[in-house]
Amino acid sequence: MHWITRPGWPGNLLAIAAGALTTLSLAPFDFWPLALLSIGLLYLGLREVTPRQAMARGWCYGFGLFASGVSWVYVSIHDFGAAPPPLAGLLTLGFVAGLALFLALLGWLWVRTLRTPDAPLRNALAFAALWLAIDALRGWLLTGFPWLYVGYSQLDGPLAGLAPLGGVWLISFVLALSATLLAEAPRLFASKVQMTVATLVLILLWGGGLGLSGHPWTSPKGEPISVAAVQGNVAQSLKWDPKQLEMQLLLYRDMTFRSRPADLIVWPETAIPILKEHAEGYLTMMGRFALDRQAAMITGVPVRQPNAEGEVRYYNGLTATGDAQGTYLKQKLVPFGEYVPLQDLLRGLIAFFDLPMSDFARGNPGQALLQAKGYRIAPFICYEVVYPEFAASLAAQSDLLLTVSNDAWFGHSIGPLQHLQMAQMRALEAGRWMVRATNNGVTVLIDPRGQITERIPAFEEAVLYGEVTPMQGLTPYLRWRSWPLIVICALLLGWGMLRRRAA
Numbered sequence: 001m002h003w004i005t006r007p008g009w010p011g012n013l014l015a016i017a018a019g020a021l022t023t024l025s026l027a028p029f030d031f032w033p034l035a036l037l038s039i040g041l042l043y044l045g046l047r048e049v050t051p052r053q054a055m056a057r058g059w060c061y062g063f064g065l066f067a068s069g070v071s072w073v074y075v076s077i078h079d080f081g082a083a084p085p086p087l088a089g090l091l092t093l094g095f096v097a098g099l100a101l102f103l104a105l106l107g108w109l110w111v112r113t114l115r116t117p118d119a120p121l122r123n124a125l126a127f128a129a130l131w132l133a134i135d136a137l138r139g140w141l142l143t144g145f146p147w148l149y150v151g152y153s154q155l156d157g158p159l160a161g162l163a164p165l166g167g168v169w170l171i172s173f174v175l176a177l178s179a180t181l182l183a184e185a186p187r188l189f190a191s192k193v194q195m196t197v198a199t200l201v202l203i204l205l206w207g208g209g210l211g212l213s214g215h216p217w218t219s220p221k222g223e224p225i226s227v228a229a230v231q232g233n234v235a236q237s238l239k240w241d242p243k244q245l246e247m248q249l250l251l252y253r254d255m256t257f258r259s260r261p262a263d264l265i266v267w268p269e270t271a272i273p274i275l276k277e278h279a280e281g282y283l284t285m286m287g288r289f290a291l292d293r294q295a296a297m298i299t300g301v302p303v304r305q306p307n308a309e310g311e312v313r314y315y316n317g318l319t320a321t322g323d324a325q326g327t328y329l330k331q332k333l334v335p336f337g338e339y340v341p342l343q344d345l346l347r348g349l350i351a352f353f354d355l356p357m358s359d360f361a362r363g364n365p366g367q368a369l370l371q372a373k374g375y376r377i378a379p380f381i382c383y384e385v386v387y388p389e390f391a392a393s394l395a396a397q398s399d400l401l402l403t404v405s406n407d408a409w410f411g412h413s414i415g416p417l418q419h420l421q422m423a424q425m426r427a428l429e430a431g432r433w434m435v436r437a438t439n440n441g442v443t444v445l446i447d448p449r450g451q452i453t454e455r456i457p458a459f460e461e462a463v464l465y466g467e468v469t470p471m472q473g474l475t476p477y478l479r480w481r482s483w484p485l486i487v488i489c490a491l492l493l494g495w496g497m498l499r500r501r502a503a
Contacts, residue, residue, distance in 0.1 A: 005047040012060045015045050019064025019103070025153040026069070027421035028414055032153040039150065039179035042103075043127060051112040058107025062100030069148045070096065072413035079411055099138070099145060106134045114496045116503050120184035121194040126496030128177035129489035135172055136482075139387065143335060146386050150175050152421050154209075155428070155450055161212030162205075163428045163450070164475035167388050169482050173489070174205045218431035218448060218473040221399050225373055227445060228262035229437040229464040230255050231456060232271065236408035239439075240273055248273055249282060251461075252299075257289065259463045263373055265290060266437040267299035269316070269382050269404040276301045276319060276327075283321055290322025296372035297322040300381065300404050302360075303329060313361035318379050318404065324372035329363025330381040332390060375399040375470045378432075382406065386422045388429065389481060395430035396478040399470035406439040416442055416458065424450040431475045433468035 003010050018041035025035035042061045046054050073095055078088035114126045139146035151171030154160050162170045181188070181198045188195045232251050238244040252271050259265070272279050279301060290297040303317035315329040370377040378391075378398035382405040385391055395401055403423050407416040420442045427434040428450030436444045441458025445466040454466035 004041070004044050005049075007049050007053045011045050011049075012057055015042060015057050015060040016064035018042050018045070019061040019066075020068040022065050022148060022150055022153075023069040025150065026148065026418060027152070028417040030153070030156065032157040035150045035153040035175050036179045036182065039131070039176050040183040043180045043183045046107055046110055046115070049107075049111060051108050054107035054111035055104045056107075058110075059100045059104035061107075062103030063096060065103070065148060066096040066099045069418070070099070070415075072410045072415035075411040075413050075415075076409045102134055102138045105137075106130060114493070114500055116496070116500050118187070119499065119503075120187040120191075121181075121198055122496060122499060124177060124180035124184050124198070125492050127180045128173050129492035129496070131176040132169060132173045132485070132489050133493065135169070143332070144387065146388065147418070147422075152418075152425055155421055155424055158206055158213075159209035160428065160450065161209045161215065163425060164215070164217045164431055164477055165212070166485050167392065167429045167477045167482060168425050169388065169485055170477075171209075173485060174209070178202060178205070214449060216431075216448075217475040218471040221470040221472040222375070224467040224469045225263040225375075226261075226467050227264045227266065227435055227465065228256075228259045229266045229435060229443050229445075230259070230271070231268065231438060231441065231443045231460070231462050231464065233440045233459060233461045234408075236406075239270070239406070239408070245274060249279075253282075253286065255461070255463060256286070256297075260465060261293050261295070262465065263295055264435070264468075265295055265297040265322070266402065266404065266435055267297075268437045268439045268443075269300040269406045270302060271299050271439070272301040274302070275314075276303045276317065283319070287321035290324075293322075295322050296320065296324035298324060298370060298372065298377070298379075298402065298404075300406075303327065307361065308364070314359060315363055316360050316381055317363075318370065318381060318402075320370045320372055324370065326368060326370040328367055328370055328379040328381075330360070330384060331363045331365060331367075332384040332387055333360055333362055334383045369394065369397055370402070372400075377402050379403075380426075385426055386419070388426070391426045392429065392478050392481055395426070395432060396474055398430075398432065399472065400468060401427060401430060401432050401434035402437075403434060404437050407442075408440050412459075420444065424452070429475065429477050431473070431478075432471045435468060437464075 018038045021034040021038035025032050045057050074088050074092040077083045077091050110130055135149055149168050149172050151168035154171045159171050159174055188198050234248055252267055298320045301317055301319055303315045307313050318328040320326045370379050376398045377400050378394035380403040385403045410416045423436050424446050427446040431448045434446040443456050443464045444452045445454040445468055447453050454464055456462040456464045
């Protein structure tokens, strides 16, 4: 094992492989024990290195994680951004290398400020707290990229019952703590007290996850409502082509006219690919159709309106019609997809920086939820559903969750299934049903346990039918969010740093 823990290229190569194991623990592979192995190998790899060497090893781990887990970025840049393969590969490599810096920071901080010789239990607790702090930083800095959190691996694992308590954050913390305690097992055996405490902690956390699985934190608010979610399967190359506009409008109209009656009709993100002000007649027609069926209808449509300063801006939006009301403007935008950072410098360089509808503005926080059939619906447009805290803030006000997306940007990669897994976790955290309508898949209904109840195939033109039940009550995570865990991690990090200085 010494070659794993000591400096050198063998340990760095192993760190790259260890990072890739996390991807295999997530969708669509779902072999969750690899998450423990992945973190355990990184922890061991940081045992005997200097801070600078730890930074390099952490970066290697991050490179393996993101190179394997977000390779679909290449598909977006090359296939739909019209970048030649060498340039698309270079941009993807830069993206992956930049994200890996978060793990480089973890390695440096761990060795520089927290790692203590001969303190296995304290080390394990402090490392788990630092792991979670870096995850949180990655989900916030520069608008955040909260993708590939290890906690998602437990959606169907024994720790799923912890999600309503502390969200994906708590599960990630428990996985990091469990992996480090297992890695420290040989040294823990030297102290009967520490070994006993570590064993009790593992039993409590994993037993709690199993025992709480399926616990009904929320309850039905009313009778089930029927849903028809329309998946048009419009190719991304046609999505914003003006010549294809009429075809798309007729497609969604005709699929809806032919669909079975339902209480709630949902179209995906930008199903109407023109500004709302130019589609008022079309929306009025669809609203009358929905009212004739005593149905509510929600669709994605871009919106142009003045902001607080009176400047006219464009927004990625959702609007409700029929037995429904409200318009929602997306708050969490995709960098380079919906807005271009440093656009004065980047626009015009390559076609990828000039994608259609890549100049959206952020919607204001505090927007009212959508109303449909007398219920409050928390709306999430595509990327928004991957932000745990943001999603929880809207879910706590709602009776039902709705997410719409256009995952055609991902092509046939693993991206859409990773995206779906995160949406399932949001339903589990909130104890609420979720309707997920996408342009080309995966369109599903998700129950309050995070399980898919209805699903239609990806890359097919189809309508999903099923029932969802409005829910009431708050899970502990919706009520307290991540604050209890923040306090615990802050105390653990403070304790670890103080003991390190005293050592």
